[in-house]
Amino acid sequence: MVSPLNRKLLRDLWRIKGQATAIGVVIGVGVMLLVMMTGLTASLTETRDAYYDRYRLADIFAPASRAPERLTTRLAAIPGVAAVQSRVQGRALIDIPGQVLPVQAQAVSLPDRGRPAINDVYLTDGRLPxxxxxxxxxxxxxxxxxxxxxxxDQLNATMNGARRSFDVVGLAQSPEFLYTTAPGELIPDDARFGVIWMSRSGLAAAYDMNGAFNEVLLSLTRGANLEATLTAVDRLLDPYGGFGAYARADQTSNRFVTEEISGLVAAAIGVPPIFLLVAAFLLYIVIGRIVQSERGQIGLMKAFGYTDGELGAHYSKLILAIALGGALAGCLAGIAAGRALVGVYTDYFKFPFLVFQLEPSSFLLGIAVSLLAASAGGFMVLRQVFGLLPAAAMRPPTPPDFSRAGHLSGALGRILDQPSRMVLRRITRQPGRMAASMLGIALGMALSVAMITIYAGFDRTIDLSFSVVDRSDVRVGFTHPVSTKTLFELDRLPGVVRVEATRTVPAVMSNGLHTYRGGLIGIPAGAELSRAIDRELEPILLPPRGVVLSSALARILDVEIGDVLDVDVREGRQPVLQLAVAGIAETLLGSPAFMSLEGMNRALGDTRRVSGAYLMIDQAYADDIYMALQNMPTVAGVSLKSQARDAFVTLMNTGAGAIRYVMGAIAFIITFGIVYNAARIAYAERARDLASLRVIGFTRAETAFVLLGELAVVTLVALPVGAVLGYYLSFGIAAGFSTDLYQIPAIFDGPSHGQAALVVMAAAIVSGLLVKRDLDRSDLIEVLKTRE
Structure with missing residues (x-):
């Protein structure tokens, strides 16, 4: 049999179904994000680890210029090494029918017999060579x-300057190439970069590596000392042009996969609590109104013998029912959202399989945190229940002190009409309630501001990277560092307007315990096509000796202007340089380090050497220029900035970048829920007063104005407060979206704040219309019978 308190509980839930639904949505969103992001993190982590283990991804990668095959025996003897596999790899250009510009590719050798012992391939179609x-x-x-x-199919490719024809016998995936980019680039594009696997003997003949290798892969035993093994490998490969062995953690593909997982973990920790705190705040307001309006009922129930514990349990059930309903809905929505995004990550990271993993702990954590947040929001209200004595509770509450508003009302009394004065008195006589409603709407405004600002930040990253920093049309990469006379050959091509040299060398930069494996980028003095710029978007003059770091790299290495970095160059003579940090560049793509090209060549002992060039061209000659570049034996690859920009836009609209749209939609839903809740609370508090106005002759429009005018004023006051809160909130969200690949700035963007204000005002208008509909439909006699 249902007890009287439980029947009252059901009636209360039905009576506040609008507010309860809005609060449940806020809680559900927080739980949904937690379940979705936790599940995606578990899915990516478990799939990555299983893929690496099943196809034996190397623990150590060690490239070299040319090392004899017999060296593998000595490498295998290093303590902690479980397996060694040498291979040949090199750059290639693939001819695609109908395209003038060849596509860059990486050629990788497979054993002549059997499957690779390390870095095996997953065959998706066809057979092995x-x-x-x-x-x-x-x-x-x-x-x-x-x-x-x-x-x-047949394929034509250029390897080591020789054009060859191949038969495609199979398609494959590999844990080594989950995230694929062309050499010297950061943006993945399936159409602009490929991988070719072929027999070791065939590839060795193409690159003059018979009896030799230019990369060795190592697997380690459990408990092996990684740093000691890397040092031993470098010592053995140094005489043969070793470029520096590096661990799996520094392997390009794995690094970006790990970065994505770390971003999801950070988002799962930082984002859901925001929504749960908002829900706790809303519950505090709603339950507080209910307790205030039911003072008489509470006193009567206490007089009939109900204890404080029984009444506290009743209102606790009300709170927990709303929280539990939202949490369960959030769990179901999190499963659906996670399964939808799994497909995005499968395409993004080239996993052969990826199944959304349900993480039971996320359900338990989401429900537990929701209930705790809801309980925290209602705890202060429940204290009022315990403190009410029956006799005091059944008396009307002490009337509020309205004297503070008299002067203001009197001053404006001659200007405002009667409904406007009623709105003003309501606001000035109950500032606490108005401040609570204003803060709730401001929080919704802050969420909208932060998300729309992030949209603007993504656009700024694109514009800054491809319009201000890089002003070229074409980037050319060479097979090896060449003399500057190659630039004159490029400059003589018809249609080439300007040529600028660049040189990139791999390097490990260190500042104490902070280390980053990347590259030094040398650009000439007065560069115009690819530049280092400061916060004011002005070019930075590179010093003859010193390095200019991107802001992201400066944070990673924890350095400021004037600090000295140890730079271990992994090319040529491989010197170790001590370079002072001469400036911080505002570069939002990658984490580059810039150096004067002349100073770099002088430090490396190579004069007049370049590894690439930026070109500005006349588009009318584009096809002729591409054909000429394809026929130059020293050209290893050609990249068009327009294609790179399109690929970057695609990248940011998938993976973690796609989540910004989900969160943007969620921010709008939450904003509407908060504003609607504020409107419903105001209506519930004043239903009897509004009915009285109708009885004494106010029209429906005038009565609605008294109610909705209050909402309008509170909303307008909340807009600037929400704009300020959103500005600071955007810094945290921008940091969550930023990775080693790109950084999203948190900027003050006027249009973004204007759009967020329009979102809040639209939510207020819709909420006002819904509440006005209920007001027009209300039964005046029934409402007037209600004793507040």
Missing amino acids: ASGRPDEILLLQSFALAHGLHPG
């Missing part, structure tokens, strides 16, 4: 699908 068939190759599946290539 047959032994003794150097013309048979595997293609990276994503690249093949982007160009409509299948097993049985």
